[in-house]
Amino acid sequence: MARASRLSACLIAAGGLLLVGAGPAVAQDAPPQMPTGENCIQPPTVTYEGMPWAQQLLAPERVWDLTQGQGVKVAVVDTGVDARTPQLAGGKVLAGKDVIHGAGGPADDDCFGHGTFVAGIIAASPVQGSGFAGVAPGAQIVPVRVATGVEERTGDMFTPAALARGIRAAVDLGARVINVSASTNAPAPELAEAVQYAAQHDVLIVASAANGALEGDPVTYPASYPGVVAVGAIDSAGEHASFSQVGPYVSVVAPGTDVVSTGPHGPGHWQGSGTSYAAPFVSGVAALVRAYHPQLTAAQVKQRLEMTASHPATVLPDPALGWGTVNPMAAVSSVVNGEGAEGATVVPRSPKPASVPPEDELGPLLTLMSAVGAVVLTMTLVLVCRLSGAGNRRRWGRPRVLTVVPDRSAKPDPEAEQATLN
Numbered sequence: 001m002a003r004a005s006r007l008s009a010c011l012i013a014a015g016g017l018l019l020v021g022a023g024p025a026v027a028q029d030a031p032p033q034m035p036t037g038e039n040c041i042q043p044p045t046v047t048y049e050g051m052p053w054a055q056q057l058l059a060p061e062r063v064w065d066l067t068q069g070q071g072v073k074v075a076v077v078d079t080g081v082d083a084r085t086p087q088l089a090g091g092k093v094l095a096g097k098d099v100i101h102g103a104g105g106p107a108d109d110d111c112f113g114h115g116t117f118v119a120g121i122i123a124a125s126p127v128q129g130s131g132f133a134g135v136a137p138g139a140q141i142v143p144v145r146v147a148t149g150v151e152e153r154t155g156d157m158f159t160p161a162a163l164a165r166g167i168r169a170a171v172d173l174g175a176r177v178i179n180v181s182a183s184t185n186a187p188a189p190e191l192a193e194a195v196q197y198a199a200q201h202d203v204l205i206v207a208s209a210a211n212g213a214l215e216g217d218p219v220t221y222p223a224s225y226p227g228v229v230a231v232g233a234i235d236s237a238g239e240h241a242s243f244s245q246v247g248p249y250v251s252v253v254a255p256g257t258d259v260v261s262t263g264p265h266g267p268g269h270w271q272g273s274g275t276s277y278a279a280p281f282v283s284g285v286a287a288l289v290r291a292y293h294p295q296l297t298a299a300q301v302k303q304r305l306e307m308t309a310s311h312p313a314t315v316l317p318d319p320a321l322g323w324g325t326v327n328p329m330a331a332v333s334s335v336v337n338g339e340g341a342e343g344a345t346v347v348p349r350s351p352k353p354a355s356v357p358p359e360d361e362l363g364p365l366l367t368l369m370s371a372v373g374a375v376v377l378t379m380t381l382v383l384v385c386r387l388s389g390a391g392n393r394r395r396w397g398r399p400r401v402l403t404v405v406p407d408r409s410a411k412p413d414p415e416a417e418q419a420t421l422n
Helices: 053-058 114-123 160-172 189-200 275-292 298-307 328-333 362-388 414-421
Strands: 073-078 140-145 177-180 204-208 229-234 250-255 259-262 269-272
Touching: 053 250, 053 275, 073 114, 073 160, 073 275, 114 140, 114 259, 114 275, 140 160, 160 177, 160 189, 177 275, 189 204, 189 298, 204 275, 204 298, 229 275, 250 275, 250 298, 259 275, 275 298, 275 328
Parallel strands: 073 140, 073 177, 177 204, 204 229, 229 250
Antiparallel strands: 259 269
16 A cells, blocks of 8 residues: 555554553453454443543543533544444434445444544543543534445545545534544645645644654654644553654644543443544543634634643653643633633633532531530639639749840841842
């Protein structure tokens, strides 16, 4: 396959760095790896009962009192998205479009599973029995199929041309955020034009940086095109994932190792690793921002994601970490100067905490009783002493007050004055 047509993501590579074994962060009740290389994968049968480390780190539920992404369409330009998956059911997944087959039919099914996994990270609804949920459960998913994931099939489904058609279709279908978890190592005019088409229609593209860090870090597209939010991956320790590509175009990073999400056809979960799965975390946050700050342009949303990221202690932007780890709470609720109508500052409402502990009714009462008891005991001791005359025998009196007179003969120390002022 020509260098210009190699898409570096789970759409092409089966296994390897993209889907690795379970790590200690999700070892307890961890779902299996998402299988690859099959014509159609089977439904996942293991449900992740706890809260995955990625959701613990980002805590998107803290802003759900402000916004869950309602009214925002997020396109998943991928292998399709299964609308029957329970956490994506109920009208969350629209019909979308298949751009690799001549009829251009819907893309709301998914043989390979990659697109459904990505969509779950963006918008999966919370369910009983699992701590996993998408970043923006109120958003709608627009599936656009640009690949099937099965290498044996022929055609142009793995080419930048198909990816470019997918981006244009996503714009025309009304998406305000486009997630692209695929890339090519060579620039293509049609792909660059599709990115410009999205920018002209005020649509934000979020793209994975790719997984070639151990292969020489080739520049990838569309991630490196201007205006695109390029997303790298971090592990559960918050460190740069070894496979995540490095470059000056990296905007932000997000969890990308041992990530848990949905699979097609069933209620369970799969597990996988790769920048393919870091990008949808950022797409979900972008949906939250676009819902809560509808007046912001795509360029302003990109800037807000970068400015409000959890910055690493290094010179920014860092080639591996960009501006830092995406931060849902800060991205939605921070005040950023220069935004809004005529450059006015946007002042959001105060978000509620994720959980409020129950009011302690017994503690204040015990404290009051303790204070009253101490006062009563003290008064009793004083009264006993007075009645027994012990106070007079010991000649109790008013305490002495010592007054320190400063030495005015000493000259002031200018250095001491400077230290106090600082």
